[in-house]
Each structure stands twice: as structure tokens, then as C-alpha cells.
Amino acid sequence: MAGRLNVGHGQMGGPMSLKDRTFLRQVDVDYKEPTGDIWEIAKTCTTMFKWHHYFTAYDEKLAPYRDKPVKILEIGVHYGGSLKLWHEYFHKDSTIVGVDIEERCARYARDNIVIEIGDQSDEKFLKLSWTSMANLT
Numbered sequence: 590m591a592g593r594l595n596v597g598h599g600q601m602g603g604p605m606s607l608k609d610r611t612f613l614r615q616v617d618v619d620y621k622e623p624t625g626d627i628w629e630i631a632k633t634c635t636t637m638f639k640w641h642h643y644f645t646a647y648d649e650k651l652a653p654y655r656d657k658p659v660k661i662l663e664i665g666v667h668y669g670g671s672l673k674l675w676h677e678y679f680h681k682d683s684t685i686v687g688v689d690i691e692e693r694c695a696r697y698a699r700d701n702i703v704i705e706i707g708d709q710s711d712e713k714f715l716k717l718s719w720t721s722m723a724n725l726t
């Protein structure tokens with residue numbers, strides 16, 4: 590469907606403050622709403638910040654890994670929305686590691702969600718996060 594789409598912060602339709610709205614702008618796009626399980630889950634992740642077209646690609650690439658536990662490392666936690674997406678999309682025994690430079694993101698740790706605080710440009714930190722993820726059971 591061709592049309593105009595609001596893009597920017599809050600594009601997942603999550604709660605937006607007036608401040609967030611100032612980031613919104615309209616662009617002309619050939620917009621096709623994603624489909625599939627991942628999109629259904631994504632619509633419930635109201636604090637996630639991702640472009641809609643990611644989900645078609647995610648589903649295509651990640652669907653073959655859904656039946657077995659996986660370990661996934663995501664750089665950039667923000668408000669924890671995408672950790673919820675991975676938690677619900679992948680097998681229940683999967684381990685999700687979220688890396689963020691902001692200390693406040695530590696609050697999103699859960700049973701199978703590990704948060705590592707550090708700078709992704711710090712090679713030593715990133716290697717350590719990767720290794721500790723690999724060693725998690």
C-alpha cells in the first residue's frame with residue numbers, strides 16, 4: 590500500500606511523550622505491513638524502537654532457529670522492548686544478552702535475560718560479553 594507513514598521515535602506505536610512526537614516526520618513510502626508471528630509479538634512490545642520493515646527480514650532469517658534454545662546478543666537495550674521480543678519469539682530456554690552503555694538498562698535483567706553494561710566500541714568489553722554469553726547455560 591503506498592501512502593504516508595510517520596517514522597521516528599515511537600514507530601512501534603508504543604507510548605510517546607510530546608517530546609518524542611517532535612521527532613516524528615512524514616515520508617512517502619510504499620508501505621506494506623509485516624506479517625507473521627514476529628510481527629504479532631512486535632506489536633505487543635510497546636517500548637521497542639525498530640523500523641517496521643525489519644520484521645520481515647528478521648522472520649526470514651531467524652525462523653529456522655526458533656525450535657531450539659539459542660543464545661542471542663543484542664547491542665542496544667534502550668527500554669528493553671526488543672529483549673521482550675526475543676524472549677517471546679525464541680524457544681523458552683534461550684538466553685538473551687543485552688549490551689548497553691547506559692547503567693539504567695541493568696533493570697531489564699530477568700531469568701534468561703542478562704544485561705552487560707559497557708561500550709560496544711571497547712573491544713575487550715565486547716569480547717568478554719560474547720565469551721560470557723557463550724559460557725551461559
Ligand SMILES: C[S@@+](CC[C@H](N)C(=O)[O-])C[C@H]1O[C@@H](n2cnc3c(N)ncnc32)[C@H](O)[C@@H]1O
Pocket residue numbers: 636637638639663664665666667668669670671688689690691707708709710
Ligand atoms: C535505538 S536504541 C536500541 C533499541 C532497542 N534495541 C529496541 O529495539 O528497542 C540504542 C541504544 O544503544 C545504546 N548505545 C549507544 N551507544 C552505545 C555504545 N557505544 N555501546 C553500547 N550501547 C550504546 C543507547 O544507550 C541506546 O539504549
